Amino acid sequence: xxxxxxxxxRRLTKQNLYMKMRRSMLLLLVIADLAALPVLAKAQSLxxxxxxxxxxxxxxxxxxxxxxxxxxxxxxxxNYVFDVIGPSPVVAAAFAAGIGQADNxxxxxxxxxxxxxxxxxxxxxxxxxxTTTRYALAAALKEDTLYYRCECKGVFPRLSHAVTSTLIxxxxxxxHRVFSVPALVAPYAGTMTAVYGWYPGRYDAxxxxxxxxxxxxxxxxxxxxxxxxxxxxxxxxxxxxxNNGQAAPGSGPNx
Numbered sequence: 001x002x003x004x005x006x007x008x009x010r011r012l013t014k015q016n017l018y019m020k021m022r023r024s025m026l027l028l029l030v031i032a033d034l035a036a037l038p039v040l041a042k043a044q045s046l047x048x049x050x051x052x053x054x055x056x057x058x059x060x061x062x063x064x065x066x067x068x069x070x071x072x073x074x075x076x077x078x079n080y081v082f083d084v085i086g087p088s089p090v091v092a093a094a095f096a097a098g099i100g101q102a103d104n105x106x107x108x109x110x111x112x113x114x115x116x117x118x119x120x121x122x123x124x125x126x127x128x129x130x131t132t133t134r135y136a137l138a139a140a141l142k143e144d145t146l147y148y149r150c151e152c153k154g155v156f157p158r159l160s161h162a163v164t165s166t167l168i169x170x171x172x173x174x175x176h177r178v179f180s181v182p183a184l185v186a187p188y189a190g191t192m193t194a195v196y197g198w199y200p201g202r203y204d205a206x207x208x209x210x211x212x213x214x215x216x217x218x219x220x221x222x223x224x225x226x227x228x229x230x231x232x233x234x235x236x237x238x239x240x241x242x243n244n245g246q247a248a249p250g251s252g253p254n255x
Contacts, residue, residue, distance in 0.1 A: 068175030071146060076135070079146055083131045092218065093124035108200045122194060130190030130215060137182035144170035145183055147226050162227040166220045187219065188212035 071079075083089065097119035104111065109118045138145040148170070150161035169180035191211040195203045 068170065070170075070173060070175065071144060076139075076144075076146070080131065080135045083135075084128050088222070089124060089127045089131070092222075093120050093127060096123040096218075106200050106203070122198060125198070126190040126194045126211075126215065128190075129193045130186045133189040134182045134186035137185060138169065138180070141182065142171065143178070143180055143182060144175065145180060146170075147223060149227055158227050159224065162223040163220060165223050166216070183219075184216075187215035191215060 097116055100106075100109075100119040100123070101111065101116050109115045134145055137143075147165060150158045152158060152161065167180055167183050168177050169183060170176070171178045188209060191208040192205070194211070195205070195208040199207075
């Protein structure tokens with residue numbers, strides 16, 4: 001009887017993980033679509049401009065010449081505090097807890113307000129540990145892991161920049177781009193801490209790695225949102241006052 005129950009629990013766990021993966025991918029697609037819509041609309045309005053004589057005017061894209069300014073310790077600390085207790089980690093934890101509540105994962109935490117509260121605190125704790133790990137390792141390796149919006153133009157170049165920046169940092173006075181070990185390690189540090197700190201005992205390192213993959217995927221989606229939605233004084237993020245906390249120096253505006 002116990003063997004049958006274990007097999008059923010494993011199947012249910014796999015189904016829950018599959019549902020989470022599908023929802024995560026759907027969320028990323030929604031973020032990318034919402035981010036691309038205003039950019040595409042603006043690109044369409046600027047395409048094939050016609051001058052007063054009725055002829056098509058030829059335009060040459062202006063080259064952005066932006067110099068990298070290494071962030072001060074104050075800037076890094078302000079961004080760290082924002083990333084740990086600002087609006088974005090709270091909203092992300094609430095959303096992740098909602099998914100966990102819908103999937104009843106972990107089932108030991110049950111349902112209701114108490115179950116949702118446990119999931120929210122857990123997801124918020126994972127994010128806090130991940131963020132602290134990223135900033136601490138970046139400081140030790142003298143990396144700048146703040147997000148810098150692309151100096152390029154166009155939807156696909158900027159989308160590519162947002163995706164690759166998930167595992168990229170700046171280093172040195174010139175801010176050259178390097179592969180970031182802190183950005184890779186941080187999500188898994190958070191989930192490992194959760195699994196061996198407060199998750200039910202049946203969870204192990206394999207579960208932590210799987211959860212870390214979802215966290216890394218969430219970071220990718222967050223970068224896409226920051227790339228397309230956080231530009232200019234009238235942007236969505238500016239209205240939500242999220243821009244002030246993510247002020248990476250030297251990051252120029254994009255059309």
